[in-house]
Amino acid sequence: MKKSLSWWLLFTVLMSSMPLLISTRSLRIFIFANFIAIFAMSWDILSGYTGYISFGHPFLIGIAGYTSAILTHQFATPLYISMPIAILLTMVAGSLFFFPALRTRGTYFALVTLAFMEVTYHLVQVVRPDVTGGSRGLTGLPLLVTGAVQNYYVSLFAMLFIGLGLWALARSGLGTVLSAIRMDEDAVKSAGLNTSKFKLFAFTLSALVAGIGGVLYTHYLGSISPRGMFDINFLFTILIAALIGGEHSIVGPILGAYFLTFLLEFSRPYIPGSWRYLCYGMIALIVYMYAPRGLFTIVNAVENRIRGKNLRGEEYDSQTA
Amino acid sequence: MTAKLLELNALTKKFGGIFAVYDLSFHVEEGESLGLIGPNGSGKTTTFNLIMSELKQDEGNIFFKGKEISGYPTHERVKMGISRTYQIPRPFGEMSVTKNIRIGIMPDEILSVMRMHSASKREREIGISVGFKEHHLEAHPNELSMGDLRRLELARTIATNPKLLLLDEVFAGLTAGEITELSELLKQKKKEGLTFIIVSHDLKSLAPLVDRVVVVSFGQRIAEGSFEHVVADEKVKEAYLGK
Amino acid sequence: MSGIIIQGFLISGLYALVAVGFTMIFSVGRVLNLAYGIYIMLGGYAYYTLAQVLEFSKAISLLGAIVVGVLFGVLTYFGIVKRLLNNPIAVEISTLILAVVMQAVVILIYSPAPRAIWPIVPGISRIHNVIISWNIFFAMITSWVVLGALLIFIRKTQVGRAILAVSMDTKGALLSGIDPERINILTWALSGALGALAGVFFATYTQLEPSMWVSPLITAVAVVIIGGIGSIVGSLVAAHIVGFMETITTTVIAPELRGVFTLLLIIIILVILPKGLLGQEET
Numbered sequence: 001m002k003k004s005l006s007w008w009l010l011f012t013v014l015m016s017s018m019p020l021l022i023s024t025r026s027l028r029i030f031i032f033a034n035f036i037a038i039f040a041m042s043w044d045i046l047s048g049y050t051g052y053i054s055f056g057h058p059f060l061i062g063i064a065g066y067t068s069a070i071l072t073h074q075f076a077t078p079l080y081i082s083m084p085i086a087i088l089l090t091m092v093a094g095s096l097f098f099f100p101a102l103r104t105r106g107t108y109f110a111l112v113t114l115a116f117m118e119v120t121y122h123l124v125q126v127v128r129p130d131v132t133g134g135s136r137g138l139t140g141l142p143l144l145v146t147g148a149v150q151n152y153y154v155s156l157f158a159m160l161f162i163g164l165g166l167w168a169l170a171r172s173g174l175g176t177v178l179s180a181i182r183m184d185e186d187a188v189k190s191a192g193l194n195t196s197k198f199k200l201f202a203f204t205l206s207a208l209v210a211g212i213g214g215v216l217y218t219h220y221l222g223s224i225s226p227r228g229m230f231d232i233n234f235l236f237t238i239l240i241a242a243l244i245g246g247e248h249s250i251v252g253p254i255l256g257a258y259f260l261t262f263l264l265e266f267s268r269p270y271i272p273g274s275w276r277y278l279c280y281g282m283i284a285l286i287v288y289m290y291a292p293r294g295l296f297t298i299v300n301a302v303e304n305r306i307r308g309k310n311l312r313g314e315e316y317d318s319q320t321a
Numbered sequence: 322m323t324a325k326l327l328e329l330n331a332l333t334k335k336f337g338g339i340f341a342v343y344d345l346s347f348h349v350e351e352g353e354s355l356g357l358i359g360p361n362g363s364g365k366t367t368t369f370n371l372i373m374s375e376l377k378q379d380e381g382n383i384f385f386k387g388k389e390i391s392g393y394p395t396h397e398r399v400k401m402g403i404s405r406t407y408q409i410p411r412p413f414g415e416m417s418v419t420k421n422i423r424i425g426i427m428p429d430e431i432l433s434v435m436r437m438h439s440a441s442k443r444e445r446e447i448g449i450s451v452g453f454k455e456h457h458l459e460a461h462p463n464e465l466s467m468g469d470l471r472r473l474e475l476a477r478t479i480a481t482n483p484k485l486l487l488l489d490e491v492f493a494g495l496t497a498g499e500i501t502e503l504s505e506l507l508k509q510k511k512k513e514g515l516t517f518i519i520v521s522h523d524l525k526s527l528a529p530l531v532d533r534v535v536v537v538s539f540g541q542r543i544a545e546g547s548f549e550h551v552v553a554d555e556k557v558k559e560a561y562l563g564k
Numbered sequence: 565m566s567g568i569i570i571q572g573f574l575i576s577g578l579y580a581l582v583a584v585g586f587t588m589i590f591s592v593g594r595v596l597n598l599a600y601g602i603y604i605m606l607g608g609y610a611y612y613t614l615a616q617v618l619e620f621s622k623a624i625s626l627l628g629a630i631v632v633g634v635l636f637g638v639l640t641y642f643g644i645v646k647r648l649l650n651n652p653i654a655v656e657i658s659t660l661i662l663a664v665v666m667q668a669v670v671i672l673i674y675s676p677a678p679r680a681i682w683p684i685v686p687g688i689s690r691i692h693n694v695i696i697s698w699n700i701f702f703a704m705i706t707s708w709v710v711l712g713a714l715l716i717f718i719r720k721t722q723v724g725r726a727i728l729a730v731s732m733d734t735k736g737a738l739l740s741g742i743d744p745e746r747i748n749i750l751t752w753a754l755s756g757a758l759g760a761l762a763g764v765f766f767a768t769y770t771q772l773e774p775s776m777w778v779s780p781l782i783t784a785v786a787v788v789i790i791g792g793i794g795s796i797v798g799s800l801v802a803a804h805i806v807g808f809m810e811t812i813t814t815t816v817i818a819p820e821l822r823g824v825f826t827l828l829l830i831i832i833i834l835v836i837l838p839k840g841l842l843g844q845e846e847t
Binding site: 053110119236239275277282289 | 660667
């Protein structure tokens with residue numbers, strides 16, 4: 001535990017000093033990475049842990065973003081009111097639509113959530129476009145803070161706060177139950193636990209984080225559009241970040257988000273636009289199929305080796321036959 | 322007169338056109354150890370599934386401690402005090418023995434569960450009480466023998482504090498030595514007051530453990546009584562050997 | 565009113581075709597194949613390339629599209645599903661990634677702009693003041709024929725019954741001497757073929773674009789959830805429920821709300837009848 005906390009501290013200190021070390025342009029890349037990390041963690045606490053793969057996180061993020069955007073843009077609501085309302089609405093709307101699917105088998109869940117994202121994409125453009133901004137979306141939204149450095153710190157501390165919180169929860173008995181649900185849900189029921197209750201909790205938590213990320217992201221960009229929110233590519237980015245980083249670890253998604261963001265950025269000059277998703281997709285597919293535990297486990301394994309422990313973290317000499 | 326802990330009344334379950342269980346009635350008394358035997362496919366596991374609400378019966382009632390439990394989902398029945406092991410063990414593959422047991426110990430409350438973030442004394446105690454050696458407690462299921470896996474199943478069910486334990490083919494795949502160890506363990510638990518229903522094809526190993534036996538064939542009860550009585554019954558012999 | 569009935573039948577026929585290929589994989593392989601939408605997309609693009617770019621005859625183009633579907637179905641099986649046998653979650657995710665990759669490939673080759681496919685059977689006619697496009701009519705007839713043939717195949721031929729057996733009880737099927745590997749390959753090939761065929765018609769009904777794989781996939785899911793897994797008849801019934809629901813919504817309420825009521829229906833079914841209308845109980 002102490003070792004882990006010191007890693008968090010180190011990370012916090014390192015990241016906090018970034019604005020002194022890098023340019024504003026690079027800072028914006030870090031901001032994007034922080035937000036993807038928040039979204040990826042939100043996905044992980046639900047899908048990574050329980051195994052109920054959600055393809056609907058863009059739906060949750062988008063609901064949060066649009067609610068706050070509409071309230072501030074059309075109804076002149078101050079941010080400190082619109083943002084909590086948006087987050088609350090995300091949690092409620094999500095529970096209403098996703099929970100019935102959570103109650104049944106995991107395989108339906110993925111597609112029902114995908115369906116919601118698709119339908120909302122069309123709905124938002126077509127129903128009351130005067131309010132939602134139609135296919136163009138809304139621009140000129142109030143910003144939470146201005147300036148790259150300020151936004152960096154907001155995104156960083158949101159990410160760290162969420163990360164620490166989720167990580168602590170995942171390490172507790174809650175993470176154990178959720179992981180057990182992933183491994184064999186019926187066996188968990190046979191152990192006397194109401195899996196629906198735990199799934200709902202994980203889902204609500206996930207929606208809460210997605211909502212927070214959604215409102216912060218929207219009021220950083222100052223704009224929102226259907227293509228930006230309810231989009232397969234957005235889903236893809238979040239998913240790959242979580243998967244490459246390492247599922248059901250919370251920390252993995254943070255690593256994955258950074259890795260993916262930098263990959264995207266540094267390959268930008270070399271790979272023309274239309275090839276990008278193809279390449280990322282192929283890399284993601286290969287990585288996922290051959291190293292499905294993601295970067296985090298690899299990093300962990302390397303670290304253990306260096307410290308003279310075996311791959312699972314146990315000391316060599318304490319092992320008995 | 323001891324109380325009836327579990328009572329099945331006219332239980333019926335159909336799959337497609339076939340009755341897996343038909344008009345099945347029997348009971349188990351508190352502290353008793355009941356054997357449930359019958360040829361392959363006679364509905365024994367289905368009966369367990371029905372008792373645990375993993376399947377829903379088409380007709381009939383299930384009473385536990387005198388109360389009709391048919392509307393309750395699996396986890397509620399476990400909380401009432403019924404627990405089961407599976408024919409093919411279902412451990413949580415990525416977790417150690419103690420963590421597996423921990424899940425059995427966990428109460429059905431989110432806040433309490435959150436507090437259980439590290440190993441507890443109780444999970445080690447239970448692990449050792451079913452026969453695990455110290456150094457095996459952190460082993461993972463893929464490193465365990467069949468005997469140990471069955472031990473793990475047993476440990477996880479005991480962790481839920483059951484009054485009634487349903488054991489499904491608990492001797493299958495074990496060596497003679499493992500069977501002896503497991504039998505001793507079950508005898509010990511019986512002395513502590515646990516009630517059992519044991520399903521087993523291994524009649525020899527079953528005999529010393531049970532007070533009474535119910536025989537099913539094609540989902541119906543065909544005999545009931547002491548082990549010796551039932552084994553001598555003509556109908557039972559026919560069912561096993563075929564007409 | 566008669567317009568709704570006619571339109572409803574037409575759409576439902578198409579939806580049934582779309583859904584059946586999907587439900588086959590689900591009931592036989594018990595895995596979620598998100599790449600199914602890709603068979604639809606590839607079928608559409610293949611037909612377009614063959615018929616309108618290379619100017620082959622329609623029949624050959626249709627056949628070509630089906631071949632592409634079969635190839636891709638089998639490829640998905642060998643490339644992904646077989647490698648990730650014990651991990652349904654991994655299959656879900658991998659097929660999604662594959663879908664995104666294929667979408668990117670199509671964008672690369674064909675550009676993201678939507679294209680129109682000329683109807684397979686051109687022309688429209690009026691019946692009782694209702695306009696019917698022959699193309700959709702042809703699609704519906706084809707669907708019924710194909711589904712009828714499929715039903716006969718499943719129930720009467722040995723291979724078909726083997727598929728049915730594997731879908732109900734894999735272990736039992738193994739004991740009867742059925743080779744699950746052959747069945748799997750066949751099922752995925754069939755699924756690919758059905759998807760590609762549906763894709764051609766779907767593309768003529770809407771339009772050809774790289775993101776066209778999502779919408780029919782969702783329709784297929786809706787049909788499977790409502791009709792229940794493993795039931796071809798259930799899929800037929802559910803396809804008509806979904807088809808009529810959408811037609812009524814589009815005509816009577818508002819075209820934009822087309823998908824919304826279907827989604828609501830999915831949710832309601834999931835809450836009340838999780839096994840769908842005719843689904844099989846999982847043993």
